[in-house]
Amino acid sequence: xxxxxxxxxxxxxxxxxxxxxxxxxxxxxxxxxxxxxxxxxxxxxxxxxxxxxxxxxxxxxxxxxxxxxxxxxxxxxxxxxxxxxxxxxxxxxxxxxxxxxxxxxxxxxxxxxxxxxxxxxxxxxxxxxxxxxxxxxxxxxxxxxxxxxxxxxxxxxxxxxxxxxxxxxxxxxxxxxxxxxx
Ligand SMILES: CC(C)(COP(=O)(O)OP(=O)(O)OC[C@H]1O[C@@H](n2cnc3c(N)ncnc32)[C@H](O)[C@@H]1OP(=O)(O)O)[C@@H](O)C(=O)NCCC(=O)NCCS
Numbered sequence: 001x002x003x004x005x006x007x008x009x010x011x012x013x014x015x016x017x018x019x020x021x022x023x024x025x026x027x028x029x030x031x032x033x034x035x036x037x038x039x040x041x042x043x044x045x046x047x048x049x050x051x052x053x054x055x056x057x058x059x060x061x062x063x064x065x066x067x068x069x070x071x072x073x074x075x076x077x078x079x080x081x082x083x084x085x086x087x088x089x090x091x092x093x094x095x096x097x098x099x100x101x102x103x104x105x106x107x108x109x110x111x112x113x114x115x116x117x118x119x120x121x122x123x124x125x126x127x128x129x130x131x132x133x134x135x136x137x138x139x140x141x142x143x144x145x146x147x148x149x150x151x152x153x154x155x156x157x158x159x160x161x162x163x164x165x166x167x168x169x170x171x172x173x174x175x176x177x178x179x180x181x182x
Contacts, residue, residue, distance in 0.1 A: 017074035
């Protein structure tokens with residue numbers, strides 16, 4: 001029998017990142033539905049998630065992008081419970097640049113889970129020499145997300161005007177980056 005290897009990034013004794021996989025469909029779907037209304041305040045996609053099949057299709061396409069290196073999607077587990085997602089929404093391999101996205105279960109905020117996961121995620125890709133420029137783009141109005149960037153040593157590079165469509169408006173977006181020169 002062939003052993004199935006799972007890509008895992010250890011974060012702390014309690015937290016780990018597991019590469020997206022179809023086996024997590026039911027748990028991820030449950031987490032999205034539980035947080036759907038709240039997430040819709042800061043992200044555009046939750047409104048399109050209805051059935052578990054929607055989540056399965058999303059996982060399948062992300063799994064393909066993950067394996068081909070055009071994006072990466074990791075599920076955040078805290079004490080073996082899925083509590084959020086940390087991704088490269090896009091990777092530019094030539095430029096060694098990764099565009100980071102994240103969200104947490106609402107009740108798991110305020111514990112440093114994203115910050116700690118982000119640090120391990122960055123270390124993992126720096127060590128592999130795959131990414132040197134890490135980018136966070138977030139709406140100016142998203143205070144919690146701006147704080148994640150600032151708390152983790154990202155520098156504000158500028159403000160992109162009306163760059164993000166959300167809930168009927170084109171909002172200004174801050175762009176932050178952290179660069180690891182080897
Ligand atoms: C953005 C989001 C992930 C931030 O979550 P978060 O829990 O605030 O982020 P962190 O992991 O950095 O945690 C920081 C908080 O934990 C506290 N904390 C506790 N232990 C900590 C530790 N070891 N390290 C860092 N912070 C710690 C900090 O004091 C801070 O608390 P505060 O907000 O009360 O000051 C979350 O609000 C979210 O999912 N929002 C909706 C989706 C979204 O907006 N995504 C981003 C789109 S651009």
